[in-house]
Amino acid sequence: MAQVKTLVITGYGTNCERECAFAADQAGSDQTTIAYFSDLTADKISLTDYNFLILPGGFLDGDDLGSAQAAALRWRHMLTKSGKSLMEELKRFLDAGGLILGICNGFQLLVKLGLLPALDGAYFTRQVSLSHNDSAKYEDRWVTLKINAESPCVFTKGLDYLYVPVRHGEGKLVPGDDTTLARLQEQNLIALQYVDPQTREVTQEYPANPNGSPLGIAGLTDPSGRILGLMPHPEAYNHPTNHPRWTRGETSTLGTELLKGGIEYLKAR
Numbered sequence: 452m453a454q455v456k457t458l459v460i461t462g463y464g465t466n467c468e469r470e471c472a473f474a475a476d477q478a479g480s481d482q483t484t485i486a487y488f489s490d491l492t493a494d495k496i497s498l499t500d501y502n503f504l505i506l507p508g509g510f511l512d513g514d515d516l517g518s519a520q521a522a523a524l525r526w527r528h529m530l531t532k533s534g535k536s537l538m539e540e541l542k543r544f545l546d547a548g549g550l551i552l553g554i555c556n557g558f559q560l561l562v563k564l565g566l567l568p569a570l571d572g573a574y575f576t577r578q579v580s581l582s583h584n585d586s587a588k589y590e591d592r593w594v595t596l597k598i599n600a601e602s603p604c605v606f607t608k609g610l611d612y613l614y615v616p617v618r619h620g621e622g623k624l625v626p627g628d629d630t631t632l633a634r635l636q637e638q639n640l641i642a643l644q645y646v647d648p649q650t651r652e653v654t655q656e657y658p659a660n661p662n663g664s665p666l667g668i669a670g671l672t673d674p675s676g677r678i679l680g681l682m683p684h685p686e687a688y689n690h691p692t693n694h695p696r697w698t699r700g701e702t703s704t705l706g707t708e709l710l711k712g713g714i715e716y717l718k719a720r
């Protein structure tokens with residue numbers, strides 16, 4: 452049984468690292484480390500010593516230039532102290548079978564790095580973006596998500612619906628060109644979609660869809676299914692009392708089940 456070694460990257464305005472580390476521990480991570488991005492560039496830590504990378508939510512560089520834009524440039528162009536390219540390190544990490552979960556600002560970083568959706572297996576090429584919500588404001592509330600059982604995503608296996616919070620201003624998926632949405636559907640890379648909580652139908656309508664994302668896209672995976680990015684925060688629903696109506700006895704599948712899916716996949720290898 453493989454040991455799960457989780458690395459949660461923080462710094463430059465990330466603010467959900469502790470919640471992510473807590474959720475990873477709860478979901479069965481054997482060893483969980485929170486480290487600064489600058490620990491990577493200083494060669495204090497190496498990606499290749501881990502098999503689960505979490506890019507948490509927050510406000511990288513204050514969302515200047517667009518969410519995660521500056522951070523993507525940092526990942527692309529900074530070398531470590533000993534001259535290693537972080538992009539090469541990421542490739543090595545993925546080739547070794549590592550898992551990546553990007554939540555909210557982390558999802559924005561993954562699309563801006565071109566790690567998601569990697570349509571046609573084209574990794575490290577930006578194919579979509581995430582931009583301002585149609586409401587033109589920050590949306591902070593709970594949403595219902597439908598899992599696409601056809602997607603190869605290893606995190607979502609066995610799940611059907613999730614009820615989790617969103618808190619973002621830039622969550623609307625912007626397709627790269629006219630063919631992008633059709634290709635996302637054909638290649639089954641849409642992992643999670645916003646649904647109307649009553650009908651459970653995928654929706655682009657506000658407020659069930661908090662940002663106007665086409666096809667109700669809330670999260671994407673890559674062709675290997677080992678990378679997942681999503682705007683909602685599964686780590687923030689880690690205990691039944693996080694549910695907004697728990698005092699009335701309401702409960703639902705914990706968001707941390709999603710992390711458990713990834714961790715159990717790694718352990719089973």
Ligand SMILES: NC(=O)CC[C@H](N)C(=O)O
Nearest residue numbers: 508509555556619620621
């Ligand atoms: N919670 C978050 O990660 C926020 C993401 C991003 N900064 C936005 O507002 O869109």
